[in-house]
Amino acid sequence: MNLLTKPFRFKETIQQLYFVANGSLWIIVFCVCFAAVVTILESSFHMKLVIQNDSMVPGFASLLILRELGAVVTALLLTSRVGAGIAAEVGSMKVTEQIDALKMLGIDPVNFIVIPRLFATTIGCMILCVIANMVCIFAAMLVSEQILGYTTSMFLTAMNRFVNFQDIIFAIIKAMFFGMVIPLISCFFGFRCKSGADGVGNATTQSVVFASIAIIVLDFVLSYTFSYFY
DSSP: OGGGOSOOOHHHHHHHHIIIIIHHHHHHHHHHHHHHHHHHHHHHHHHHHHHSOOTTHHHHHHHHIIIIIHHHHHHHHHIIIIIHHHHHHHHHHHHTTHHHHHHHTTOOHIIIIIHHHHHHHHHHHHHHHHHHHHHHHHHHHHHIIIIIOOOHHHHHHHHHHHOOHHHHHHHHHHHHHHHHHHHHHHHHHHHTOOSSHHHHHHHHHHHHHHHHHHHHHHHHHHHHHHGGGO
């Protein structure tokens, strides 16, 4: 019901979205590039080792990137950067009694603090997931051409054989759920923060740990659910 409570803090949501998406873009692009390179090289090495043939590597790597790598790596990086930041910010507000002041003024802390971050992180995670997948595929294509000897057209042909449009949709749905989990867990630990610098530090650490675990578990649940649609 808090989602429908007015006033909706549109300006705060945009500021949070800028913090989530723009602030995290380069670190996510940098990390997923190397993740894609490792994925395709390891796939090639093991396929050559087992079946003496790595012709399926471009298609298999594309499938792995779109179904798992892009969304999960993006979410875990957002947990480290954005989730920790939210927990520390909310925890500091709790310690300095700013949340109590909001309640005394008749302002709902959930509507004031959580909702803008929930919308911003959810939308930001979906946008970053799409960008991460595109960057991953591009990096895998470059490595495939430069090291493995598969041309761009061969890579795209193999990718077209393995990947369906619904893989992209499922990756975005995963990112949406991951983006919802991060601020909810971070705000939960921020609201339960104990007084002092240790309290803020513990709340930040716990939020990152539990959000990371939640993302891994949620990834399993969603992947298992999506398997019924193939």
